[in-house]
Each structure stands twice: as C-alpha cells, then as structure tokens.
Amino acid sequence: MPKARKSNPGGYGNGASKAPYTKPSSAAKEAASKAVNNVFKMNTDLGQHILKNPGVAQAIVDKAGLKQSDIVLEVGPGTGNLTVKILEKARKVIAVEMDPRMAAELTKRVQGKPEQKKLEVLLGDVCKTELPYFDVCISNTPYQISSPLVFKLLALSPAPRTCVLMFQREFAMRLVARPGDALYCRLSVNAQMWAKCTHIMKVGKNNFKPPPQVESSVVRLEIKNPRPQISYDEWDGLLRIVFVRKNKTIAAGFKSSAVMGMVEKNYRTWCATTGVPLDDGDVDIDMAAGGDDIGDDEEMEIDEDGVGVVKKVVIKRGSKKNRGKVADLVKSKVEKVLSETELGEKRAGKCDEADFLKLLYELNKEGIHFS
Numbered sequence: 332m333p334k335a336r337k338s339n340p341g342g343y344g345n346g347a348s349k350a351p352y353t354k355p356s357s358a359a360k361e362a363a364s365k366a367v368n369n370v371f372k373m374n375t376d377l378g379q380h381i382l383k384n385p386g387v388a389q390a391i392v393d394k395a396g397l398k399q400s401d402i403v404l405e406v407g408p409g410t411g412n413l414t415v416k417i418l419e420k421a422r423k424v425i426a427v428e429m430d431p432r433m434a435a436e437l438t439k440r441v442q443g444k445p446e447q448k449k450l451e452v453l454l455g456d457v458c459k460t461e462l463p464y465f466d467v468c469i470s471n472t473p474y475q476i477s478s479p480l481v482f483k484l485l486a487l488s489p490a491p492r493t494c495v496l497m498f499q500r501e502f503a504m505r506l507v508a509r510p511g512d513a514l515y516c517r518l519s520v521n522a523q524m525w526a527k528c529t530h531i532m533k534v535g536k537n538n539f540k541p542p543p544q545v546e547s548s549v550v551r552l553e554i555k556n557p558r559p560q561i562s563y564d565e566w567d568g569l570l571r572i573v574f575v576r577k578n579k580t581i582a583a584g585f586k587s588s589a590v591m592g593m594v595e596k597n598y599r600t601w602c603a604t605t606g607v608p609l610d611d612g613d614v615d616i617d618m619a620a621g622g623d624d625i626g627d628d629e630e631m632e633i634d635e636d637g638v639g640v641v642k643k644v645v646i647k648r649g650s651k652k653n654r655g656k657v658a659d660l661v662k663s664k665v666e667k668v669l670s671e672t673e674l675g676e677k678r679a680g681k682c683d684e685a686d687f688l689k690l691l692y693e694l695n696k697e698g699i700h701f702s
C-alpha cells in the first residue's frame with residue numbers, strides 16, 4: 332500500500348491561500364466555532380450529530396496518544412470540531428466526508444490558517460473509498476456505518492497503530508463484550524480476534540447537536556500485529572453458523588439442513604481441489620442389478636424387483652440417491668469433531684476465541700470448510 336496518496340481525486344483541495352495569517356483572538360475563535368456549528372440543517376440520515384462539547388473532543392484526541400509525526404484518518408469530520416484538535420497534534424489529517432456541505436465548511440474553517448496545509452479532505456463514502464496510509468484513525472462515527480467501518484479498519488494492511496472511535500453505546504459494548512455477557516455476539520468474537528478492544532469513556536446524548544436518540548461510548552481498537560494467520564471467510568463462516576442462536580448448543584447449529592447442505596457443497600469442492608476421491612459411487616445399484624459393473628456415464632435399467640434389465644428406472648453415477656452417501660460422510664465428520672473437541676454441547680455465547688479456533692482447526696483437518 333502506498334505510503335501516502337499523492338493526488339486528491341474528488342476531494343476538496345488544500346490549495347494555499349495567499350492571505351496573511353493573523354492569530355485570531357479567543358472571542359473571535361469562539362464566535363467562528365459557533366458559526367460553523369450553526370451553518371445548516373443537520374442531515375440525521377447521515378448521522379450528523381455534531382460533537383459540541385470541546386472537552387469530549389479533546390479527551391478523544393488525547394486518548395489516541397498522537398505523535399507529531401502521525402498521519403490521522405478522520406471519518407466524518409463534519410464541521411471540524413474534532414479535526415481542529417487533531418490538527419494541533421498530528422503531522423497530517425486525512426478527513427473523509429460524505430456531505431459536500433460539511434466538506435466545504437471544514438475547508439473554510441482552516442482556510443488561511445497554518446493547519447490548512449496539514450489537512451486533506453476526501454469527499455465520499457468512507458466505506459467505498461480506497462484509504463491511503465495512515466497511523467491512527469479517529470472518528471465520531473456516523474452510526475449507520477459502524478460495522479462496515481470496523482471491518483474495513485480491521486482488514487487494513489498495514490494496520491493502523493490505533494483507532495479511537497465513537498459509537499452508539501450498545502454497539503460499543505458489543506465490541507468489548509466477553510463470553511457470557513448478554514451482548515456477546517459474532518461482532519465481539521470477530522473484532523476481538525483481530526484487535527484488542529477497550530471501552531474508553533461514555534458520552535451522553537447532550538454532548539451532541541442535535542442530540543441523538545441513543546447514548547454513545549468511545550472505544551479503542553489496537554489491531555493485533557502480527558495478525559492471526561487464518562482466513563477471515565472461514566472464521567466468519569463458522570461464527571455465522573454457531574451464532575445463529577448463541578444460547579443453543581453448537582451441535583444444534585449444525586442440525587440445520589441449509590447449513591449441512593452448504594458444508595457438503597464445500598466438502599465436494601475441497602475434495603475436487605485437493606484430489607481426495609469422493610465416494611459418490613454406484614455400489615448399491617450394481618448389486619441391485621445383479622452385480623454387473625457399469626461405467627461412469629453408462630445408464631442402466633432395472634425392473635421393479637431390482638433384477639434384470641427391464642424397466643425404466645435409470646440411475647446414473649452420482650445421482651440423487653448416491654449423493655446421500657457424501658451427506659452422511661460429512662455429517663459423521665462434523666459429529667466426530669464436535670464430540671472429540673467436547674464443544675458440541677457448549678453454547679457459542681459462552682465460548683471464547685480459543686474455542687472457536689480449535690473447532691475451526693479440527694473441522695478444517697477433516698476437510699470441512701466454510702468458504
């Protein structure tokens with residue numbers, strides 16, 4: 332991944348203004364800050380709840396432990412209440428903002444100031460934006476993109492050093508929930524597999540304008556380095572099965588015919604790609620027909636008694652009847668692993684990462700895959 336993006340496609344430039352810079356008085360600063368926060372009607376569909384408490388904004392920046400050399404990604408800078416505080420501490424801020432009105436306000440806010448040169452505003456949806464290199468991510472996150480944002484950050488390579496993110500309280504508590512907690516879920520296991528997740532502080536509704544309907548919390552994610560060497564799709568595929576009903580046993584999750592159908596399909600693919608022969612044969616039919624061998628693609632007719640070549644029941648190799656053999660094989664493999672690991676009778680809501688890793692490892696050893 333490039334160290335820094337050179338161009339600024341679709342972004343608001345940080346073209347230098349020629350106006351001489353004079354330090355504004357604190358009264359002027361306050362007036363300017365009030366002005367930028369009263370500029371237009373907030374679009375709450377875009378999660379536009381501006382952080383109006385400067386103390387909270389400062390605490391978020393302090394918790395990020397910024398170094399003067401850091402490049403910071405800010406998601407959804409809005410009118411810039413957090414941005415201006417990050418700019419004081421970092422080498423550069425790359426701010427991704429979806430609303431052009433906000434991007435324009437932020438650009439105006441730093442115009443003619445020394446910070447202007449340190450700010451790059453990218454206009455667009457952060458979920459669809461190819462992110463440049465950055466050391467730290469700070470965000471008062473628009474709550475509707477909480478989950479995609481977390482997974483986008485966790486998948487980045489190289490990983491940022493730390494991410495300090497404001498979320499809806501319940502989402503934050505899910506990120507940090509441990510086995511046995513009421514909010515422990517697939518999100519908790521996934522996030523904690525790839526990052527150390529810490530709850531940092533609670534933030535009440537009245538710190539925002541307009542106030543959201545829910546309380547908020549700030550969470551720190553420190554992505555593991557080196558990252559666990561497992562396939563995310565395999566891992567998440569297993570978690571999707573066992574967390575369908577987290578309070579039921581893991582064995583119950585594997586009772587669903589849809590799940591077993593998917594597992595069987597993946598097993599067939601795995602056999603085909605690894606050269607493991609699949610017993611999809613026609614032994615029963617041969618026997619019924621009097622023991623004559625048939626070729627791979629040959630058809631044969633058997634009579635009602637299963638003798639002779641008379642009537643019209645045509646059964647080919649790999650037919651529906653025979654496919655049951657593979658389904659049985661896959662079922663027995665899954666049952667064997669669930670019993671040997673002693674995880675079949677455990678509930679996903681009580682298992683930790685080590686349990687799921689063990690289960691995935693043993694199932695994979697048997698050729699059982701989830702992607």
Ligand SMILES: C[S@@+](CC[C@H](N)C(=O)[O-])C[C@H]1O[C@@H](n2cnc3c(N)ncnc32)[C@H](O)[C@@H]1O
Nearest residue numbers: 380381382407408409428429430456457471473
């Ligand atoms: C909760 S406000 C935070 C504003 C500002 N950071 C603050 O703390 O005052 C969320 C901001 O994210 C922007 N936004 C919403 N969805 C976005 C997306 N998908 N990508 C980038 N920005 C987004 C909104 O327009 C809004 O400015």
